[in-house]
Amino acid sequence: EAGVAQSPRYKIIEKRQSVAFWCNPISGHATLYWYQQILGQGPKLLIQFQNNGVVDDSQLPKDRFSAERLKGVDSTLKIQPAKLEDSAVYLCASSRDRLYEQYFGPGTRLTVT
Amino acid sequence: AQKITQTQPGMFVQEKEAVTLDCTYDTSDPSYGLFWYKQPSSGEMIFLIYQGSYDQQNATEGRYSLNFQKARKSANLVISASQLGDSAMYFCAMREKGSSNTGKLIFGQGTTLQVKP
Numbered sequence: 001e002a003g004v005a006q007s008p009r010y011k012i013i014e015k016r017q018s019v020a021f022w023c024n025p026i027s028g029h030a031t032l033y034w035y036q037q038i039l040g041q042g043p044k045l046l047i048q049f050q051n052n053g054v055v056d057d058s059q060l061p062k063d064r065f066s067a068e069r070l071k072g073v074d075s076t077l078k079i080q081p082a083k084l085e086d087s088a089v090y091l092c093a094s095s096r097d098r099l100y101e102q103y104f105g106p107g108t109r110l111t112v113t
Numbered sequence: 114a115q116k117i118t119q120t121q122p123g124m125f126v127q128e129k130e131a132v133t134l135d136c137t138y139d140t141s142d143p144s145y146g147l148f149w150y151k152q153p154s155s156g157e158m159i160f161l162i163y164q165g166s167y168d169q170q171n172a173t174e175g176r177y178s179l180n181f182q183k184a185r186k187s188a189n190l191v192i193s194a195s196q197l198g199d200s201a202m203y204f205c206a207m208r209e210k211g212s213s214n215t216g217k218l219i220f221g222q223g224t225t226l227q228v229k230p
Contacts, residue, residue: 031216042117042204042220043158056215089156098216099208104150104158 002026004105006092012111018080021108025073025094031055032069033102034077035091043091049075050098082112116140117207117221124226126195133180134190134224136205144210147188148218149179152202161203164188195228202226 005024013019025032030051035043046065048056051072060067064083069075079086089109093102118137126132138147149161164172164179172179180189192199205221 033217040222042206042223043218044220045217048215048217056217091156091158093158095216098214099210100216101160101163102216102218103160107156109156 004092004094004103006090006105006108008108009106010109010111012113013082015084015112016081018078019082019110020076020078021090021092021110023075023077023092023105025075025092026103028096029094029103030072030097031095031100031102032075033093033095034067034075035093037089037091037107039088046077046090055098079110082110084112086110087112116219117205119205119221119224121224122222124224126192126199126226126228128197128228128230129194131191131193132195132226134192134203134205134226136188136190136221138186138188138205138207140186140207140209142209146208146210147179147181148206148208149177149188149190150204150206150220151199152204152223154201158204162190192226197228197230200226200228 032049034046037043046060047067049069067077089107091107092105095102145166147164151159162174162177164181176193178191202223204223206218
């Protein structure tokens with residue numbers, strides 16, 4: 001069974017630029033999560049999808065971050081415009097359903113200069 | 114209020130010895146789950162072990178065991194017979210069932226473990 005795929009693995013941009021991350025969850029997993037992990041901290045949930053609907057986006061900075069999960073499979077997370085404090089690893093995870101074990105992807109390391 | 118507290122930023126252990134990583138949590142939800150994840154330098158979060166709030170026995174998975182003390186709200190991870198490959202960051206996480214039932218994980222700050230040869 002293939003794991004959660006993410007791309008790109010690394011991205012360096014200047015502040016005020018835009019960036020997009022892509023996640024392909026494990027096949028058949030209904031729930032998809034995007035976490036932000038700042039260096040030296042634990043991951044923090046940004047947004048959670050159940051199929052293609054949003055379950056929780058309470059910690060998503062909606063003035064600059066957006067996410068979608070078209071057709072309930074792949075998902076993209078976008079930042080526009082980026083700030084220095086957005087430098088972090090962005091982790092995507094998926095689970096069969098909400099209360100099942102979450103499987104994480106390798107993450108995208110974003111550096112904003 | 115911080116819901117998951119890991120008070121040890123860094124730990125050292127000698128190869129083949131056991132080590133305990135501390136985790137305390139705070140919740141008013143009677144139904145919750147506690148998780149431990151390992152994050153090597155490659156960045157991927159690897160699930161290690163799970164303990165449900167109603168589980169009567171402490172969870173074990175190979176060399177990993179979870180010392181669950183419900184009254185003290187602690188869920189310490191014990192790694193027996195440490196190996197060099199155990200060197201990584203370890204995160205404790207909690208999932209409250211609650212009314213929203215989202216399955217969201219709340220993570221602690223993490224503990225860096227270094228295994229010495």
